Amino acid sequence: MYHCQLNIHILNELNEKTFWESALxxxxxxxxxxxxxxxxxxxDGDILKDSDILIIDLEEFDSRQIQSWLKKDARLILCGNAGQIAQLQETLGHRYDEVWARPFEREFATARTQRILEQIKTEKELWITRNYLDTTIDSIPDLVWFKDIRGAHLKVNDAFCEAVGKTKEDVQGRGHYYIWDLEPEDYAKGEYVCLETEEEVLRRKExxxxxxxVKSKNGLRQFKTYKSPVFGQDGQVLGTVGIAHDVTDLENVATELEIVLQSMPFAILVKNSEGIIINTNHKFTEYFGMPAEEIAGMDFEQWKEQLLKDITEQEKDGYMETAIQVDGQERILEIHKEPIYDIFSDLVGELCICREVTGERMMEQQILHNAHTDFMTGLNNRRYFYEYxxxxxxxxxxxMIYVDMDGFKQVNDTYGHKAGDEALILTARLMEKCFPQDFITRLGGDEFLITILGPCQASVLRKKALALQEEMLRAFRASEQLKQLSASIGIAQSSDPEAEIDTVLRESDxxxxxxxxxxxxxxxxxxxxF
Structure with missing residues (x-):
């Protein structure tokens, strides 16, 4: 995750260049x-100022000048005999890291330098780990803190400092009552903080x-707080880590929402982010017969599976429909879901609104039926024929079986349109009787069309058409006004899927x-x- 180049410089005026190069x-x-x-x-100051490890193996040197050149975190190693080292230590004070007493072997120089490299690596890994941790917790909008076993705060994030109105330096090492500006007696009473929670985490170790x-600079706040124990290498608990999500605004909204929910004319259900039902209103109880205290805590999907078995998804996203029985009558409900987000735009729940649309659906069905149906006979009309x-x-x-009544105009002229209407209705019922599974259309006037989809032999069609003619003649002869009527029939078929509907219709005509x-x-x- 990181790469670092280290400059190792050896100051040596003796002819030992080979010794040092071979050692390192x-x-x-x-x-x-x-x-x-x-x-x-x-x-050479220009070179030494870039030293990460400087090994001085000189009999004499300007210690002050070298110190002025060195970087703050550079390692300084002194080499020499006992007398030289004593003098160097006195000159440099504590500004050195190691002393290597002469004489020593190459292996000694290699091993000691190796150890310094390992120390540098450990320090850099520690630094980058701390940096990762600080960057991570400071990126979290929730309050994050680490405590030792005594309850002193070791590390907190920016959100924590913002909540308490103090800096990280001011918070570090301090206890709860100081950080949250509580009097010790208030803290001891546990009026605004739950003292038992820390003890419970330490006891349960989970x-x-x-x-x-908690009382904060912004007033009393409500938190959802996760607390976890932190373990040492020996398995003993060293302290705790906590993450607190401020839900104060959501709780306040919940109070206002409760008032709104109970006054709404729609059935409303509220579930949390885990899909658990947390609230319903009076209208919901009226529709589903389940009071709020009974349904609270149920899994929404399980409840839906039990009571809303006939849910139909609508084309518009987020909408569903279901039919329920209320006081022995069927009611159709439209169910719409709306997500609920907290102040941090996190999904915390969902609002389900159940609106009764029984009247609307009945009206829609009636309008659709009227648009598709011939008013006189109740059969399908020409427009719906093409749609279907x-x-x-x-x-x-x-x-296609094309049916036209012979003598219909004469009946109308002789007995009036009432008799003609009676003939049309009678014909429609006979067609439905003889062709119960097929699509029957009144094309207009006294013209009807029976359409059959799927394989059907021409001989079978002729036989069924003749049977319809016989039924019509028998019914017409039973009426004094209609006895002169008969029916002419034309049949056409096509197995070509590319054949136009109008082509087959024209052939039957x-x-x-x-x-x-x-x-x-x-x-x-x-x-x-023909």
């Missing part, structure tokens, strides 16, 4: 580090969740025209009877 070339450089070794016969109230075929035909074979030419009251199949 045997170094095993730790991962993340690289070294550059230079042996200098005389001091992460615990608490609801805590576009949605359902696909690659299926299609057969041509077959019908052929039936009328042959004397009416007949049935002709397009192609066979």
């Amino acid at each position: 070339e045997k170094l095993i450089v730790p991962e993340g580090l690289s070294v550059r070794v230079r042996v200098l016969a005389q001091t 992460t615990c969740l608490f609801d805590e109230r 075929m576009a949605e359902n035909r696909g690659d299926q074979e299609i057969s 041509m077959a019908l025209y052929r039936a009328k030419q042959l004397g009416r009251g007949r049935c002709c199949v397009y192609g066979d009877d």
